[in-house]
Amino acid sequence: MADVQLKQVSKVYANETVAVKPLDLSIKDKEFLVFVGPSGCGKSTTLRMIAGLEAISDGGLYIGQELVNHLSPKDRDIAMVFQNYALYPHMSIYENIGFSLKMKKFSKSDRDRRIREAAGILGLTDFLERKPSSLSGGQRQRVALGRAMVRHPKVFLLDEPLSNLDAKLRVAMRAEIIKLHRKLKTTFVYVTHDQTEAMTMGDRIAVMNDGNLEQIDTPFNLYEYPLTRFVAEFIGSPKMSVFKTRIHRRSDWQIKINGQYINLGSGLTSRLITGQSDDQRVYAGIRPEDIQLSHIRDNQSFLAEVQTIEQMGSDMYIHVAIDECDALTVRASPDTKVSVGDSICLRVDSNKWHLFDHQKEKTLLRSPFRPAAKSREEHLVS
Numbered sequence: 001m002a003d004v005q006l007k008q009v010s011k012v013y014a015n016e017t018v019a020v021k022p023l024d025l026s027i028k029d030k031e032f033l034v035f036v037g038p039s040g041c042g043k044s045t046t047l048r049m050i051a052g053l054e055a056i057s058d059g060g061l062y063i064g065q066e067l068v069n070h071l072s073p074k075d076r077d078i079a080m081v082f083q084n085y086a087l088y089p090h091m092s093i094y095e096n097i098g099f100s101l102k103m104k105k106f107s108k109s110d111r112d113r114r115i116r117e118a119a120g121i122l123g124l125t126d127f128l129e130r131k132p133s134s135l136s137g138g139q140r141q142r143v144a145l146g147r148a149m150v151r152h153p154k155v156f157l158l159d160e161p162l163s164n165l166d167a168k169l170r171v172a173m174r175a176e177i178i179k180l181h182r183k184l185k186t187t188f189v190y191v192t193h194d195q196t197e198a199m200t201m202g203d204r205i206a207v208m209n210d211g212n213l214e215q216i217d218t219p220f221n222l223y224e225y226p227l228t229r230f231v232a233e234f235i236g237s238p239k240m241s242v243f244k245t246r247i248h249r250r251s252d253w254q255i256k257i258n259g260q261y262i263n264l265g266s267g268l269t270s271r272l273i274t275g276q277s278d279d280q281r282v283y284a285g286i287r288p289e290d291i292q293l294s295h296i297r298d299n300q301s302f303l304a305e306v307q308t309i310e311q312m313g314s315d316m317y318i319h320v321a322i323d324e325c326d327a328l329t330v331r332a333s334p335d336t337k338v339s340v341g342d343s344i345c346l347r348v349d350s351n352k353w354h355l356f357d358h359q360k361e362k363t364l365l366r367s368p369f370r371p372a373a374k375s376r377e378e379h380l381v382s
Contacts, residue, residue, distance in 0.1 A: 002030070003063075003065075005027070008023070019211055032188045035208060041211065082159050085140045091132075117150075121183060124146060156181075156189070195234060196237055226363065229356045241286055244358070253268075257324060258323050281358040282358055284355055291349075304343070305343050314334065
């Protein structure tokens with residue numbers, strides 16, 4: 001078993017800087033878990049505590065049910081892949097992949113078997129006699145993965161391994177790492193600041209902010225049911241538009257936007273956490289795809305002025321001004337006839353609003369009961 005458990009694990013530096021606040025987290029055996037968040041949020045520090053490269057200030061870290069706080073990195077049966085490939089330039093690819101095995105005095109035949117097995121999985125067999133300088137960035141990253149693979153670790157730790165690659169190569173390497181996880185059937189813990197990378201790779205995603213674990217869930221649930229305003233704005237591209245406003249109850253619950261109140265959907269109001277006042281300040285959020293241009297002007301639509309337009313090829317992003325915030329983003333068809341300065345009529349899917357407490361910025365909505373989401377592997381074959 002290679003599950004990883006963090007029980008009230010925290011990191012406080014000597015100057016009293018708190019990098020990670022008490023963290024409770026269970027990473028399942030064979031799971032691909034991604035830590036994501038902005039720079040300085042504590043995600044890499046958490047990974048380094050799991051690796052043993054950072055001392056734990058408080059709490060307990062367990063790998064496969066064994067408390068490992070006191071164990072050195074080499075005794076934790078983990079392998080780490082860094083942003084920097086850290087390959088030895090004077091060694092061949094064969095020697096780089098097998099270096100750790102040589103240091104541990106594996107037999108020559110065992111080393112050769114493991115090196116060639118890893119090279120075959122990673123498509124490096126034809127490059128084993130070359131030096132790192134003759135390889136592309138993606139090939140070097142595969143060598144770094146191979147060097148970790150040959151150790152047959154319980155847990156793979158990957159710290160922003162794709163950030164040095166160009167955009168096209170990052171997409172290709174994401175797919176390579178997902179396939180590698182499926183082949184190896186072991187636990188992967190991955191750190192990135194790129195939420196698109198996190199959404200496409202993780203079985204579950206742990207969103208961190210300012211040393212706190214904001215939410216851990218499947219990519220679908222994070223997107224559809226964010227628990228905090230931070231998660232709502234961080235997950236999704238383009239991001240959710242969030243603004244201060246009021247919700248009000250007459251015969252139905254309504255939300256104020258651009259000076260008028262429009263009804264919230266019954267599916268949404270049935271999820272409102274009990275105890276809400278009939279008139280209260282909130283943060284309201286809506287995703288760009290949940291706003292449509294409308295030709296009908298009624299009490300469920302509102303007018304807004306177009307500020308800027310982004311043509312993305314497959315989509316057009318229209319940014320409009322409303323009273324409550326500087327801009328609201330609308331995703332539209334790329335052939336939509338609209339210009340900067342136009343006044344356009346918009347209609348929001350009334351069940352797609354996200355509502356957050358004005359002070360604590362936590363959701364005011366219960367997550368609905370739903371069937372278990374498909375795993376990433378099931379999506380890939382369906």
